[in-house]
Amino acid sequence: MISTSTPRSNETERYYNYAYLDEQTKRMIRRAILKALAIPGYQVPFGSREMPVPYGWGTGGIQLTAAIIGPDDVYKCIDQGADDTTNAVSIRQFFAKVADVATTEDTAEATIIQTRHRIPEQTLKAGQVLVFQVPQPEPLRGLEARETETRAMHAYEEYGLQYVSLYENVSAYGRIAATAGYPVMVEERYLMSPSPIPKFDNPKMDDNEAILLFGAGREKRIYAVPPHTQVRSLDFEDYPFEVQTWEESCALCGADDAYLDEVVLDDVGTKMFVCSDSHHCGQRRAEGHVGPMAGHQLAQGEAEAAL
Amino acid sequence: MSLGIDLTQIESGFSDPVFGSQSVFRAVMDAVARPGTIADLGFAPEPPEGLGRAAGAVALTLFDFETPVWLDPSVDQARAQAWLRFHCGCPITADPQQAAFAVICAPESAPALGAFNIGDAKYPDRSTTLIIEVVALTGGAAITLRGPGIKGETGVSPVGLPADFWHQFAENGAQFQFGVDVLLVAGDRLMALPRSTRVQIEGV
Amino acid sequence: MAYVSVKGGEKAITNAHSWLAEARRGDPRVPEIDVAQIREQMSLAVDRVMAEGSCYDPDLAALAIKQARGDLPEAIFLVRAYRTTLPRFGASEPVETEEMAVLRRISAAFKDIPGGQILGPTFDYTHRLLDFALAAEGASLPAAAALSETPQPYPMPTIGSVFAHEDLLERDERPEAEDAPFDLTREPMAFPAGRDQRLQALARGDEGFLLSLAYSSQRGWGSTHPLCGEIRFGDVTVEFVPEELGFPIEIGELSVTECQMLSGFSGSAERAPQYTRGYGLTFGHCERKAMSMAIVDRALRHREVGEQADAPVQDEEFVLYHSDNVEASGFVQHLKLPHYVDFQADLQLIRRLRREHFERNNPIKVAAE
Ligand SMILES: [Zn+2]
Numbered sequence: 001m002i003s004t005s006t007p008r009s010n011e012t013e014r015y016y017n018y019a020y021l022d023e024q025t026k027r028m029i030r031r032a033i034l035k036a037l038a039i040p041g042y043q044v045p046f047g048s049r050e051m052p053v054p055y056g057w058g059t060g061g062i063q064l065t066a067a068i069i070g071p072d073d074v075y076k077c078i079d080q081g082a083d084d085t086t087n088a089v090s091i092r093q094f095f096a097k098v099a100d101v102a103t104t105e106d107t108a109e110a111t112i113i114q115t116r117h118r119i120p121e122q123t124l125k126a127g128q129v130l131v132f133q134v135p136q137p138e139p140l141r142g143l144e145a146r147e148t149e150t151r152a153m154h155a156y157e158e159y160g161l162q163y164v165s166l167y168e169n170v171s172a173y174g175r176i177a178a179t180a181g182y183p184v185m186v187e188e189r190y191l192m193s194p195s196p197i198p199k200f201d202n203p204k205m206d207d208n209e210a211i212l213l214f215g216a217g218r219e220k221r222i223y224a225v226p227p228h229t230q231v232r233s234l235d236f237e238d239y240p241f242e243v244q245t246w247e248e249s250c251a252l253c254g255a256d257d258a259y260l261d262e263v264v265l266d267d268v269g270t271k272m273f274v275c276s277d278s279h280h281c282g283q284r285r286a287e288g289h290v291g292p293m294a295g296h297q298l299a300q301g302e303a304e305a306a307l
Numbered sequence: 308m309s310l311g312i313d314l315t316q317i318e319s320g321f322s323d324p325v326f327g328s329q330s331v332f333r334a335v336m337d338a339v340a341r342p343g344t345i346a347d348l349g350f351a352p353e354p355p356e357g358l359g360r361a362a363g364a365v366a367l368t369l370f371d372f373e374t375p376v377w378l379d380p381s382v383d384q385a386r387a388q389a390w391l392r393f394h395c396g397c398p399i400t401a402d403p404q405q406a407a408f409a410v411i412c413a414p415e416s417a418p419a420l421g422a423f424n425i426g427d428a429k430y431p432d433r434s435t436t437l438i439i440e441v442v443a444l445t446g447g448a449a450i451t452l453r454g455p456g457i458k459g460e461t462g463v464s465p466v467g468l469p470a471d472f473w474h475q476f477a478e479n480g481a482q483f484q485f486g487v488d489v490l491l492v493a494g495d496r497l498m499a500l501p502r503s504t505r506v507q508i509e510g511v
Numbered sequence: 512m513a514y515v516s517v518k519g520g521e522k523a524i525t526n527a528h529s530w531l532a533e534a535r536r537g538d539p540r541v542p543e544i545d546v547a548q549i550r551e552q553m554s555l556a557v558d559r560v561m562a563e564g565s566c567y568d569p570d571l572a573a574l575a576i577k578q579a580r581g582d583l584p585e586a587i588f589l590v591r592a593y594r595t596t597l598p599r600f601g602a603s604e605p606v607e608t609e610e611m612a613v614l615r616r617i618s619a620a621f622k623d624i625p626g627g628q629i630l631g632p633t634f635d636y637t638h639r640l641l642d643f644a645l646a647a648e649g650a651s652l653p654a655a656a657a658l659s660e661t662p663q664p665y666p667m668p669t670i671g672s673v674f675a676h677e678d679l680l681e682r683d684e685r686p687e688a689e690d691a692p693f694d695l696t697r698e699p700m701a702f703p704a705g706r707d708q709r710l711q712a713l714a715r716g717d718e719g720f721l722l723s724l725a726y727s728s729q730r731g732w733g734s735t736h737p738l739c740g741e742i743r744f745g746d747v748t749v750e751f752v753p754e755e756l757g758f759p760i761e762i763g764e765l766s767v768t769e770c771q772m773l774s775g776f777s778g779s780a781e782r783a784p785q786y787t788r789g790y791g792l793t794f795g796h797c798e799r800k801a802m803s804m805a806i807v808d809r810a811l812r813h814r815e816v817g818e819q820a821d822a823p824v825q826d827e828e829f830v831l832y833h834s835d836n837v838e839a840s841g842f843v844q845h846l847k848l849p850h851y852v853d854f855q856a857d858l859q860l861i862r863r864l865r866r867e868h869f870e871r872n873n874p875i876k877v878a879a880e
Contacts, residue, residue, distance in 0.1 A: 054844060262851075
């Protein structure tokens, strides 16, 4: 299942360092990672570099991966939970090219998993690093536009504004109407944005086995959650945190405990729900799990990939 | 090289700086992410006398012109400085407050943890990381650690730290988000004690 | 109508790349444009790409413009991504614009100033009538412009030197030689920003964004009543002090545009009334940009002169965080990437809220269903 990349072309080798970044930049990022791990949830400013992909397209995650990756790593890259989304394919090809690294779609095989908007369904384990691409690292940005203000709020643990905003939510909608990028408290000290993962994934961050690294290239921030760290989604006693659930199960593999994507099949309301985690779904089907629409064309590519 | 050191006498660095530093970094990252666990950096090159292999490996991996380094006066300054300047290009500072890293080889006589930079409220990352050479990472009195990176609790037993080190370290942790971060090294081996680690001292 | 969902990213990307290459080339019956032609005949585009790409290399900029099919922000991005991989040797000595080999130099403050008004190659007094002769193939070479009969003074006095004897204009502030300038390409933005950080950010900033901000200031949103003290364009030499030599050596020549805007200052208890300045400097000939930069720089200095600050152009965090078109373009365009995971989360919530809304407002209808 692990595919070995083609050797780096002479062109690339001649013009660029291993894993694209120069060694000084890697050292700078590595130092930031260590501080981020030492102060869980705190956003470390770093000298983010211009990358050959646009800001907002994973430059933070790419810089983190480039700073940690070595030839022995096995690299997986997902976007929206899927290995075959175009940007994930593009980033995976980038590292196969510049870092001579083996790539995989298998969550368990990977040593570095770079992700946008999801945490894989399969429980991560020690020895794995999950690298998040983060568009906006500041959980308070929606409430306060100024970095100078939000930095002070974190410094003095002034998170009242966040609670007020959630409470206003409750008064307006009868519940906390936050769905993705749902803010968390790390070790009861730093308020942290989990990146725009659905709140469905929030509980996976608490006391997990892997190292979680978050990189925001455009905003020039790195933060981290070490293994076995307390990560609590904000809530109120009378309005406890709850995750998304579906009445439907995955049309392809029948999973009823996975995060589902809604796939629109026509313009009169026919739709199907399928696992957002493409590898998880493929693996379940390979194990013989069958959903109500098993065999649908959507399953073709994934079934091949899972083999 | 104003120190009058013959360049040919300087001990070598990584035979392959790109992959050498990557391997060391991953080991150090894992150690910081899992305080109390021990990393073996025996594959790193031999640094000048007075520095352990793990300490040297950290220096080669993380020091450069952006990181002022406080160097323990007990180390052969000329030799160690020449090596650090040649391989890392790092400025050497005598002021613990200016140090991004401190290399401590004689923990008994070194300044207290609190003498180094503990960062500021808005930028607690601008703090010193201390690399402290001890006799051994195991075999001493048992200390219990808790905190991020530790499942429940874990025991460590380094040998060669000053008697009041753990009190200093507890005080360091009590002022979180401020604080220094510590890498204990003993020869080839390394263990991390980030400021987030809480220490339980027996009988206190 | 049935929808086919997007899968098989790898093949799609490869195909898109070859289609892009085909589109870039255009009609193959038309000769291919070469990089030297772009460098020589699209030189102002090249200058903008060098200025905002923060990399002085006309050939690379021309290549980037060709590769980007003339999309300048895309070309700027290409140059930036290349630049970031280059080794950094250090900071040069400050360039002395007084010693510029001047090609253009004008002042709006005086009818004539020492050194004279030199129009140079400017669009300023052209009538904007399309010149159809340029559309004709094999057009003859333009006649060479006449040379001045009076030799140009060297060094060319600056607007500052004109005012110096009266101390009417604030003097040049020179940073201490040992202070390394802020480097935005290696350090994240910090606030409050020093002038070095601010000017660097503005010099890299998007011309359109700075132009609009400068215009907003002129219209009264944070006005500084600017007057164009001087604009000069020409070549300057760059000097660098290598560590091992300890003295400056000349490493090359740059074309730059410099603009000094003057703004009146009515004085305070400590400071006599005086003209203050806003400063703009760009690689190449980017006059609109240099002027906008100077106005914005001056507006951002409101704290130094105790001006009230309530306009966008005076808001340092707003201006500096939003001036970079590589950042802005990336983030705006990242909305093209799939967001269906967060959208699904949102959809679920909206459906639920709508259901609850209708239940509250029309309980009978729901009950009837
Ligand atoms: Zn499924």
